[in-house]
Amino acid sequence: MCPRCGSEEETLIHALKDCARAKAVLIHGGFDNTFVKCRFRRCVDWIKEVARSLDKKTLSDFVTVLWNIWNSRNNKVFRDTEEDAKVIWDKAAMLNRDFRIFNLMEKPMILKPVEERWWQKPGTGVVKINFDAAINGRMMSFGLVAKDHDGFVIEGRAGILEINAGAEWAEMQVLTESMELAQEKRWLKLEFDSDCANLVNRLKRVHVDFLTLGFRIR
Template identity: 35%
Template sequence: MCPVCGQEVESIYHALFKCVGAKNVWELWEECPMVIGTENMDFSNLALKMLECGTPRDMELLIVVAWAIWCSRNLRVFEMVCQGADQVWNHAISMLFDFREAVKFCGLGPLACEVRWKKPQVGVFKINTDGATEVDGRWSSIGVVIRDSRGEVAATLCRVLPGCFSVDETEALAIEARIILVRELDLHQVIVELDSLLVVHQILAKDFNGGLGHIVHGISGFLEGFHS
């Protein structure tokens, strides 16, 4: 029996498409070109049907979301870690977004790889943050370093988060904690550097929707007190 829903004998197709947990994830694909999970077929046939109905980008999303669902299933079965549909979906979207941006970056040629850390202007502090999250359910963690215009370290911080979060949730929580630290240090002119382009775009657009919405909303409120 399926270890997630306990309603049917588990198969690859059931785990990825027919299980109630998987269905809740697929329902978040609002512009899906076909109905998923209504017919019993192997993955290769479903993929071919997706190519007939949709685009190569739809095919990419199908594969990445299916992978995220399978990872979530394994977390629940082997680590007793339960993820909601929004968390699984956001994880898949984040991975696909970062992959596409990386492909664009690689297409710029060797010079694009020669990116080095640059000192901020006099009177400005630069914040570099990073987050780490594990697929095995272990708690996520964040780290930060703040440097001044001479490149000297002004403050550092590392922290283990109270739970296992997605990559982008971890990055967003990292920047939120770092901004709070900067306010406590009374630093008003700052530059924030992040690894996740999805988080950066959502903050700049003040997009408060989706799984990151409440975190981005808090970050936007904190940023209003800074000059840069």
């Protein structure tokens, strides 16, 4: 059950849109009622539909609002504190404003070279698993997505775990989850993709601190 409204099973689309608490935030911010009231089975389908009608700036603001809705949900679950819709919206608005001001006033110390990056398909018959993790105090959130050689999503997992470890160990935990998924599905040809350079370097026994993202483990 949803920990905030208790009306139905908590899915991602429910937590970010259909929950009465989340819906109140979107309505308070003047979000188009068409996208608030319409029904979607998957959250990604809803976000795609919204993205088609927003410009880049507004879409960035929208994502920040969703992020704050999710943070508010976590505050309820882990701290038993509930925030008013106006408070959540104001936090998102302030974060967007501060971010734009910072970008106008500050210049990066090290200019990054322009580089186009995109998801690379694995070989024929190979399943590629992209995984990532984030640490917040003693809690770890993770996600992994498995795609075939045509780029179609065939499986995925996400969750929150209580773990007293650093980011590198969190990434290792998700790698373990990825391997367990592959074992369950009996996938024989695998490719793992992580942006955690330290983890990849340790597994490959490379004693150089690489900084480029998008390392690949075969």
